[in-house]
Amino acid sequence: MSDLLTPEALERARDAALAAFAAAALLDDLATARTAHIGDRSPVAQARKAIGGLPGTERADAGKRVNVVAAAISAAFDARKAELEGERDARVLVEEAVDVTVLPPRAIGARHPLTTISERVADV
Known part of the structure; x- marks a missing residue:
């Protein structure tokens, strides 16, 4: 039996993956850990081969x-991943909060006089 297929080696691979996932503080860190522990060159993938x-x-x-x-x-x-996405979404809601009671900024400028006259003539 290959060293990759021993129960101890598989347990070590599982423990290393769980530790790496738990240590990931950002989604980018988690993606890196995913590649190392679930990707094609991971110990589990090598064991499958x-x-x-x-x-x-x-x-x-x-x-x-x-x-x-x-x-x-x-x-x-x-x-x-679900935990980190929840944290990210909560952080975005706080950081990008919008007060819907505030009126939008007033438009600058006015319609051109010729445009106003043209519209009045067209209405008649």
């Missing part, structure tokens, strides 16, 4: 273990 070289009896067990870890990592990512 290594499953192909196993005999049939071991392949099913290894696949189940990898899928459980991958599901846990994806769930942790989705939860943290």
